Amino acid sequence: MLISGAVVLAMQIAATGMPIGIGAASQDGEICVAMPTGALAPGMTVTLIQPRPRQSVLSATIGRPTPSCERLEQAMISGPYYLTQRPTSKLPGSDTLWVAFPGTLGTRELSSGVITVQLSPAYPNAQVRSCTSHEGLHLTVWAGTPLKSDRLWHEYYYLGYDVEPSCTDRDVRDGAMPKMNPKSIRSHLKPYSISSKRRTTVPHAFASALGPCDEYDQWRIEQALTALGQEDLDHLTCVYCGRPGQTWDHLENLVKAGRFNAYGHQIGNLVPSCRECNSEKGGQSFRAFVAADTRLTEVERAALIRRLENHLALAKPIEPGALDPDRQEILSKFLAVQVQILQLMEEADKYASLLRARSDG
């Protein structure tokens, strides 16, 4: 395996000599861990800390080494890579990332929801952090409070798409440049498949097109947001965590299990959210997402769910089953077009594959 010495050094914690790596959840519920050479072996445990607010800890056992790990390779994180055994607890989501420490380390959850980790007697209260730069994440480990204590470790995780930058100088100083190695070309060396690339986006577009849509009405919107508990309408805050809002989250997703979900772009279905909460919520229902928020008390969670349900009540869902016969027929035609489009894409894939095969010979 090609591991350059510089990369291994970069992943090591300079101050304590402890190797630190990165864990990434995969689609099929496994966790892939990248760690400096020699730091892990099957049967060892790793302590995984999810660095974004609403931090969490997971302990996992290393199952086996693996030659490749697509998500980490695309992010330009070098191996060696290991797959953990399936954790017994449910994974937070397939896009979750962790800072990984070998062994079972003592951790403590502060009332703010921040996790501290005991790296060594010299660093009993280390903390992890992630922030965004233009096209990626900077993952860091600090001796104490991030940005206010010594930075012990740093790694750049390449995302490949634009994100709103949130990093400070202290996060990224000492010229953290995105690394690139020959292995990362692998994700490009595979034939493109129209049908597999569009298998979820086409149904999503069709379901979105069915979504009912409210007209812009400033008075109604302000009323709804005030009722939702927003105190300053010029500075909307995330309904889930209270930080400054950045995006509008659809309380009920437009698409559920590949199908139209009765709700659309309605004032009552849209709430201010920060980017982290919006992406963490993903395909979950807002009820499940809030119910899993350990930073809130039981009473606070129930109150928030009630408030969001009251907001959602402003949006009238469309139940496809309740349509009159004429519209039911139009809906059938509409859904038949979607099936045809998917079939046509598969046909196109077959032709493309024949053409590629010919040009190879």
Ligand SMILES: [Zn+2]
């Ligand atoms: Zn939030």
